[in-house]
Amino acid sequence: xxxxxxxxVNMLRYADVPVSIGEALDAARTxxxxxxxxxxxxxxxxxxxxxxxxxxxxxxxxxxDDFFTIDTKLELGENLSEQLADEGxxxxxxxxxxxxxxxxxxxxxxxxxxxxxxxxxxxxxxGSATSPGEASAAPEGSLLEMLEQADRTGLTMSMNTAAxxxxxxxxxxxxxxxxxxxxxxxxxxxxxxxxEISDRRRDDDEIGxxxxxxRLNVLFEATRDMVERQLALTSAGKSNHFRQDVLKKIRLSxxxxxxxxxxxxxxxxxxKRLTDMNSRVKKVKNRGHLDIRKTMRRxxxxxxxxFETHWKQKEKDRPKVLAICDVSGSxxxxxxxxxxxxxxxxxxxPNVRSFAFSGTLGEITDLFDRYGPExxxxxxxxxxxxxxxxxxxxxxxxKDLVFDEIxxxxxxxxxxxxxxxxxxxxxxxLRDIKKRxxxxxxxxxxxxxxxxxxxxxxxxxxxNCTVVEVCNSLSKLELVIRDLLKTS
Amino acid sequence: xxxxxxEPNAAIEDIQKRxxxxxxxxxxxxxxSIYLSQKLDKPILVEGPPGVGKTELAKATAELMxxxxxxxxxxxxxxxxxxxxxxxxxxxxxxxxxxxxxLGDLLEDAQGLDASxxxxxxxxxxxxxxxxxxxxxxxQALQSEKQTVLLIDEIxxxxxxxxxxxxxxxxxxxxxxxxxxxxxxxxxPIVFLTSNNSREMGDALKxxxxxxxxxxxxxxxxxxxxxxxxxxxxxxxxxxxxxxxxQLRTQDLKKLPAVSETIDWAxxxxxLHADSLDTAMVRNTLNMLLKFEDDIDNIDxxxxxxxxxxxxxxx
Numbered sequence: 039x040x041x042x043x044x045x046x047v048n049m050l051r052y053a054d055v056p057v058s059i060g061e062a063l064d065a066a067r068t069x070x071x072x073x074x075x076x077x078x079x080x081x082x083x084x085x086x087x088x089x090x091x092x093x094x095x096x097x098x099x100x101x102x103d104d105f106f107t108i109d110t111k112l113e114l115g116e117n118l119s120e121q122l123a124d125e126g127x128x129x130x131x132x133x134x135x136x137x138x139x140x141x142x143x144x145x146x147x148x149x150x151x152x153x154x155x156x157x158x159x160x161x162x163x164x165g166s167a168t169s170p171g172e173a174s175a176a177p178e179g180s181l182l183e184m185l186e187q188a189d190r191t192g193l194t195m196s197m198n199t200a201a202x203x204x205x206x207x208x209x210x211x212x213x214x215x216x217x218x219x220x221x222x223x224x225x226x227x228x229x230x231x232x233x234e235i236s237d238r239r240r241d242d243d244e245i246g247x248x249x250x251x252x253r254l255n256v257l258f259e260a261t262r263d264m265v266e267r268q269l270a271l272t273s274a275g276k277s278n279h280f281r282q283d284v285l286k287k288i289r290l291s292x293x294x295x296x297x298x299x300x301x302x303x304x305x306x307x308x309x310k311r312l313t314d315m316n317s318r319v320k321k322v323k324n325r326g327h328l329d330i331r332k333t334m335r336r337x338x339x340x341x342x343x344x345f346e347t348h349w350k351q352k353e354k355d356r357p358k359v360l361a362i363c364d365v366s367g368s369x370x371x372x373x374x375x376x377x378x379x380x381x382x383x384x385x386x387x388p389n390v391r392s393f394a395f396s397g398t399l400g401e402i403t404d405l406f407d408r409y410g411p412e413x414x415x416x417x418x419x420x421x422x423x424x425x426x427x428x429x430x431x432x433x434x435x436x437k438d439l440v441f442d443e444i445x446x447x448x449x450x451x452x453x454x455x456x457x458x459x460x461x462x463x464x465x466x467x468l469r470d471i472k473k474r475x476x477x478x479x480x481x482x483x484x485x486x487x488x489x490x491x492x493x494x495x496x497x498x499x500x501x502n503c504t505v506v507e508v509c510n511s512l513s514k515l516e517l518v519i520r521d522l523l524k525t526s
Numbered sequence: 527x528x529x530x531x532x533e534p535n536a537a538i539e540d541i542q543k544r545x546x547x548x549x550x551x552x553x554x555x556x557x558x559s560i561y562l563s564q565k566l567d568k569p570i571l572v573e574g575p576p577g578v579g580k581t582e583l584a585k586a587t588a589e590l591m592x593x594x595x596x597x598x599x600x601x602x603x604x605x606x607x608x609x610x611x612x613x614x615x616x617x618x619x620x621x622x623x624x625x626x627x628x629l630g631d632l633l634e635d636a637q638g639l640d641a642s643x644x645x646x647x648x649x650x651x652x653x654x655x656x657x658x659x660x661x662x663x664x665x666q667a668l669q670s671e672k673q674t675v676l677l678i679d680e681i682x683x684x685x686x687x688x689x690x691x692x693x694x695x696x697x698x699x700x701x702x703x704x705x706x707x708x709x710x711x712x713x714x715p716i717v718f719l720t721s722n723n724s725r726e727m728g729d730a731l732k733x734x735x736x737x738x739x740x741x742x743x744x745x746x747x748x749x750x751x752x753x754x755x756x757x758x759x760x761x762x763x764x765x766x767x768x769x770x771x772x773q774l775r776t777q778d779l780k781k782l783p784a785v786s787e788t789i790d791w792a793x794x795x796x797x798l799h800a801d802s803l804d805t806a807m808v809r810n811t812l813n814m815l816l817k818f819e820d821d822i823d824n825i826d827x828x829x830x831x832x833x834x835x836x837x838x839x840x841x
Contacts, residue, residue, distance in 0.1 A: 058733050064566055071565055072534045079535065082555045083562055090732040092573070092739060331607065338618050339653075 043069060045207060046105050050088060053097045057088050064088075077106060181227035182234055185253045197261060200225035206268050215269060219262045228254075301512070302378060302411055308516050309382035358389040358447050360440060364454030365419050366396035366427040372483045372510070373423065376453040377415045379515060381406050391440070394418050397425035399435035429456065429463040429495065437467050444474045452480045453509075456489070456496045463495040468502040477504035481518060484508070537561055550579070550586035551743075551751045559738040560587060569696050569717035571681075571732065574740035576722055577784020581679055583740075584718040588675035591716065596670075597677045598663040600684035606691050610701060612660040618653060654705035664695055668711040675716045681731075682721040689731050696734040743785060745772050745839075751785060756792040766803045767792055769839035773832045774815065777825060783815040790814050803837065805830050 047062045057065075064087045072080055081102050089098035184192040204221040220228075231254055238247035332348035340346075361380050365373040380392045384406045391403045402418045409417065444450065450471055456463070472478045480503045482489065482496065489496035500506045507518050532540060542557040563570050572580040588595035598609055632649070636642045652658075661669055667676040678692070695701055699711035719735060721727060743751060748768045752759060759767075771788045783791075791814040800807060808829055816822050 056729070060733055064568070067566060068562060071562075076535060079538065079554070079558060082558045086555075086559050086562060086570075086736045086738055087566075090571075090729075090735075090737040091726070095739060334615050335607075335613060338613065338615055341622060 040066075046101070047088075048207075049101050049105060050098065053101050055089055055094045055097050055101070061088050081106075180230060182231050182250075185231065185250065185257065188253070193257065193260075196226050197222065197257075197264065201264065201268075206265065209265065209269050215262065215265050218265045219258070222261050222265070223258065301375065302382075304512065305375075305378050305382045306385065308512070309379070309385065358445075359383065359449050359451060360391050360393070360444070361451040361453065362393045362395065362399070362432070362436060364396065364427060364432075364452075365394045365423040366425065367423075368427060368457050369455050369483060370423070373419060374415055375512075376483070377418055378411060380453070381411045381414060393436065393439070394422040395427075395432040395435065396423050397428055397431060398422070399432040399439070401439065426459050427454075427457060428461045429454075429458040429499075430461045433464040433467040437470075441471070441474075444471060446474070446476050448475045450475050450478045452478070452503075453483075454480075455482055455484050455494065456480070456499050457493045458495050460493055463498055465495075465498045465502050468499060472502050472504065478502070479504060479518070480506045481509035481515075482506065483510045485510075534561065544590055545586055546750075546754070548586050548589050549754045550582060551747060551754055552583070553743075553747065556583065556738065556740065559736055563716065563736055566736070567699075567714060569719060569735045570738050571719045571721060571727070571735035572738045572740060573721050573723055575742065575782065575784065577786040578740045578742060579785055580718075580720040580740060581677065584675055584677040584720075587716060587718070591673055591675065593673040593675045593716065594670065595675050595677060596663050596667045596715070597679060599679045600681050600688070602683060602685060604684050604688055606688075607662070609662050609664050609688065610691060611662055611665045611703060613654070614658045614660050618658050621653060621658070656706065659703070659706070664692075665701060665709065667715040667717075668695070668699065668701060668709055670715070671712050673713050673716070675718065678717065678719045680722060681719045682724045682727065686728070689728050693730055693734065696731070742775055742782070745769060748772065748785065748788060752788065752792050755789050756796060759792050759796055760801055762802055763795060763800060764792070765839050766836040767795060769836040770803060770808070770832055771815065773835060774825070777828070779816065779821045779825070780818045781816070781821065787815050803833050805833050808833055 043062070043066055047057050047065070050057050065084055068083050068087050069080070072083055074080060081099075084102065085095060085098050089095045181193075181196065183189070184196065200222045203225050204218065206218055206222065209215075209218055231250065235247050235251050235254070238244075238250065327350040329348045329350040333344055333346070336346045336348055337344050361383065363373065363376050363380055365377065369376070377394070380390075380402075383390045384392060384403065391401060392406060393399055394402050400422055402414075402422070405414050405418055408414070468478065480499060484494070486508055488494065489500075496506070505518075507514075509515050509518055538554060538557045538561045541560050542552060542554060545552050545557065559570055562568070572583060574580055584597075585595060587593075633642045633645055636645045659665075664676070667674045681689070681692075696717065699714050700708050702708045719731075742748075745768050748771065749764055752764050752768060768788070771783055771791070775782050791811065794811050794814050795803075795807070798807065798811070809826070812822055812825070812829075816825065
């Protein structure tokens, strides 16, 4: 597999298109078949090989356009690509090379009439004039020579080699631009050229020095553009990943409003992953209808005596979840995310009923079913939030509402800080719930060290729950829920 | 029958033209997909809204390649005994009966139990052999000497387990029957899987397939489709009705009208000897396009405007 394709695959992976090795190999074969000449055809073909959902198609289209930027100056580059024909098999490389070469052609501009080149070169020109044949035969000639001769092909190649040598494809942050530009130039032999410029200045060859530094500038610009392009390729995906990584670990209360959207997407993915894993667990139970077909088949070997039985019923194992979320002022900063998580659970699990409370408690499952999270969550906070917390009241309401529905398959999850403003948290009801339910999980966004301080009722609550956990970041939440699904 | 022995671009255009001749109008994207599947030996997973011609694509390919179409309609509860193979129980039972009767003759000269067992083992084991194997669609496709097109329709309706059964056939064109061994394809079938996306397919399955998404066609293409399928419709009416349907698709509807419904509607209008759209006729025949009472009610008020817009299309 060639390097441009490998880079493209990498870029796709960062853009949430999971390209497997097999798919990458298929892509390589596709490129072999079709070549790079027809971009639209290639795009259409590669999209079928590499992107496997409509979401991925969108990302793929974006990445493809970014990666194989269609060069408007392609006609200009025709003759150049001939020169390049032997060195660049890949159009991606070629394409960017041509762009660079176009840019580098600025080197020649002032020397527009051929006779002028000698004049412009001045004293320095003589030195390089001795080895024109050499330089073109061996493109790895020194940077100085290539600059003097405006050897665009050589410069481009040298630039690409240097870029590879300093690991340009690893660039992630925009602040690294200057660093990488400098490193590439140094790799190409910047020091030597600078030395030459100052030498000429010292020798009073102002024109020669001026000219060389102008040429160096052009090269500098071209290099910076190349770095810029590479940054655009890699950073978009990578920085997104970086951001998501950070968001996963950050305290829920510290997440800002503007990240809400990203969070929503992350939570949704997480909830989906969790339920996907879970919904595949199916138990074949030894009861229900006799599967005559399968039983016959198994028992044919015993002369048709029904010796080994086979049953039809399979049981999908899905937990029934009742989730109660505190939306009062004390947890206001995290309530949104807790609700968001509830919302996502509602979306992916079939048997979740959600409740919210601060003073009184009410069911919000309907609300979640009807609206998107952007509307449903503020609405839930609007209706049930704002009042001072009363866990005792909430417990009573909860008992009245759904106590009869709690059975040994039910998991009850509380999301709250357990601060009841001095009111009795009615731990006795919680105990009754625990007796009936499969388990009761209490997730508290507060640190363990402050449990029991002030009006926190955690010491009374904790003994009446199956599990009590601190839950203040997305990764923590995922761990808890995964546990929940695994053991259910 | 080869479609792909030319240069890629020419071959793809050729495929498109031949599809057109067979009455299936497709864009280059679809033709590319067929080309790639041939070159890379990969099944195609076709997705898209209902009625855009996913199943039709497989049929057209079969016709084009002069191959047999083997179709497997998926549904919840479909299992290997219906899709892959089944043993012929009745015959197997008869076989044991016969064996029992003949056993005396066969073992006549054997002395003692050991010798009898030895003798017994010398007979070929026919109980689980291909003779008693009832081939279901997937196995049929592998056993066929002739080129076949295997259409696994609405794979999203099947269970997860069934998806797993498919993996072996999709990547290696072979099936493993535990009692017999691995059956390889005599001629590799061209495999199409279609999905309406009622559930997400597993990664393993998606990885093994090319992914082709067929959206609703644009007006040019839809006109071509109508022209190919209902050639009797006048050009005037064709433009109008396609424009009308295209407008419908921009509306907020429970179910958008599909290409197959456009074709049905064109046929209906033809029966009514229509030459151009008018509001009353559209109202009367709207149930050909829209399949929900709510949708019909909601769109009713818009009809005059949309008909007027559609008439503009002909000018």
